Amino acid sequence: MGRTVLIVGGGGREHALAIGLIGSPSVDLVHVAPGNAGTASIATNHKVSAGDVIGQVNLAKALNADLVIVGPEAPLVDGLADKLRADGIPCFGPHATGAMLEGSKTFAKETMLKLGVPTAEVARLDIESNIDDTLEKFGSPWVVKRDVLAGGKGVVVTADLDEARKFITQSIDSDGFVLLEQFLPGEEASMLVMMDESGFVPLPCSQDHKRVGEGDTGLNTGGMGAYAPAPVVTESIRNRAIREIVEPMHKYLSSQDVPYRGCLYVGLMIDSNGAPSVVEFNVRFGDPETQVTIPLISSDLCDLFLAVAEGRLAENTPTFHDAFAMTVVLAAEGYPGPPIKGVEITGDFTQYTGLEGRAFIHHAGTTFQDGKLISSGGRVLAATGISGTLLKARNLAYQKLSEVHLEGSHFRQDIGYRAL
Ligand code: AMP
Ligand code: GLY
Numbered sequence: 001m002g003r004t005v006l007i008v009g010g011g012g013r014e015h016a017l018a019i020g021l022i023g024s025p026s027v028d029l030v031h032v033a034p035g036n037a038g039t040a041s042i043a044t045n046h047k048v049s050a051g052d053v054i055g056q057v058n059l060a061k062a063l064n065a066d067l068v069i070v071g072p073e074a075p076l077v078d079g080l081a082d083k084l085r086a087d088g089i090p091c092f093g094p095h096a097t098g099a100m101l102e103g104s105k106t107f108a109k110e111t112m113l114k115l116g117v118p119t120a121e122v123a124r125l126d127i128e129s130n131i132d133d134t135l136e137k138f139g140s141p142w143v144v145k146r147d148v149l150a151g152g153k154g155v156v157v158t159a160d161l162d163e164a165r166k167f168i169t170q171s172i173d174s175d176g177f178v179l180l181e182q183f184l185p186g187e188e189a190s191m192l193v194m195m196d197e198s199g200f201v202p203l204p205c206s207q208d209h210k211r212v213g214e215g216d217t218g219l220n221t222g223g224m225g226a227y228a229p230a231p232v233v234t235e236s237i238r239n240r241a242i243r244e245i246v247e248p249m250h251k252y253l254s255s256q257d258v259p260y261r262g263c264l265y266v267g268l269m270i271d272s273n274g275a276p277s278v279v280e281f282n283v284r285f286g287d288p289e290t291q292v293t294i295p296l297i298s299s300d301l302c303d304l305f306l307a308v309a310e311g312r313l314a315e316n317t318p319t320f321h322d323a324f325a326m327t328v329v330l331a332a333e334g335y336p337g338p339p340i341k342g343v344e345i346t347g348d349f350t351q352y353t354g355l356e357g358r359a360f361i362h363h364a365g366t367t368f369q370d371g372k373l374i375s376s377g378g379r380v381l382a383a384t385g386i387s388g389t390l391l392k393a394r395n396l397a398y399q400k401l402s403e404v405h406l407e408g409s410h411f412r413q414d415i416g417y418r419a420l
Pocket of ligand 2: 286
């Protein structure tokens, strides 16, 4: 009998997961809560918000779900996985303590320090600290991080001393403390690692584009586009990251009373000598990295996720397509500030399939209202291309993006520029 899967969340990542799972031979029904217009078209949406832990547990029970996959971090930090497991429902996503690796940057740093995992030095600043001395000691550019879940927007990287000082003071005012981190030069990449106590499987590495503007300028966002596999992560860098980061993290996480079962997202900085360090951990799939990673998995997706959720990953060896994927995010006017919502989106949303590959739309902040497709978030949708080369994947994604229209929206023209 086919399986019933519940996906928690409503962004582009969850649409990508839903598309992947619909294509799984072992899956019968896919439910998404709350979902978006994209998931509504291929699965069943439920009006339960991702952060409503009790609501999600009740939904999973009512659906008799064989597997729950949690997209965003907040419900994991709030113990959704713990509650599902207590009810005997397999959950892809770590328990609350494991989720602290993303929920608390301080906890993540302490863990890395303890395990000797390479990462930037950090100072904790509060009302008692001598801020100017510490700023001088660290030197420009300054990396200031609020230790709160801020959807990738609680970080300021700046060479402007006044801006750094202002963000530090504001953050201490609102949170009581803030972190100042040593700047790591290099190129970033995302390593998504499927992990449980029996083993781990790194998925093809990707590269996100976190700044809103071309050439990686402007404000940080949740991510404006991504591609995979990212050539910057050579075989030897990948092996080094596994040896120096993933293996110690796996050994540590699998030795805990409750083992970590889910995705460990390793945000890497790779320096000019090819040495990787950790910029951040996330305890979930990345968005938009998922949109370029899931389509590259060729084996049964549900078997893989369920194996992790049940602690049997060692029994599952996923296979991958020999292809490249690129996704380009279309953001609403105003994003990454408060976005303008409620605007109609028009155009051709059908999947393109041809000799060159395929291209399709991943929905994120979209909803149906009176039969119309309406924007409902900052990152509205993304166009994704899959092909045999990165250049072809890029061309397919941008071609598809040109076929949809949202007044006032913006996107980056240069996704993938470092690799192309
Ligand atoms: P985080 O939320 O910690 O991932 O930070 C958001 C972004 O800020 C990262 O993706 C990097 O682009 C940048 N960043 C964070 N920490 C550092 C660092 N120590 N050195 C250089 N850039 C950083
Ligand atoms: N794309 C960055 C993230 O998911 O955190």
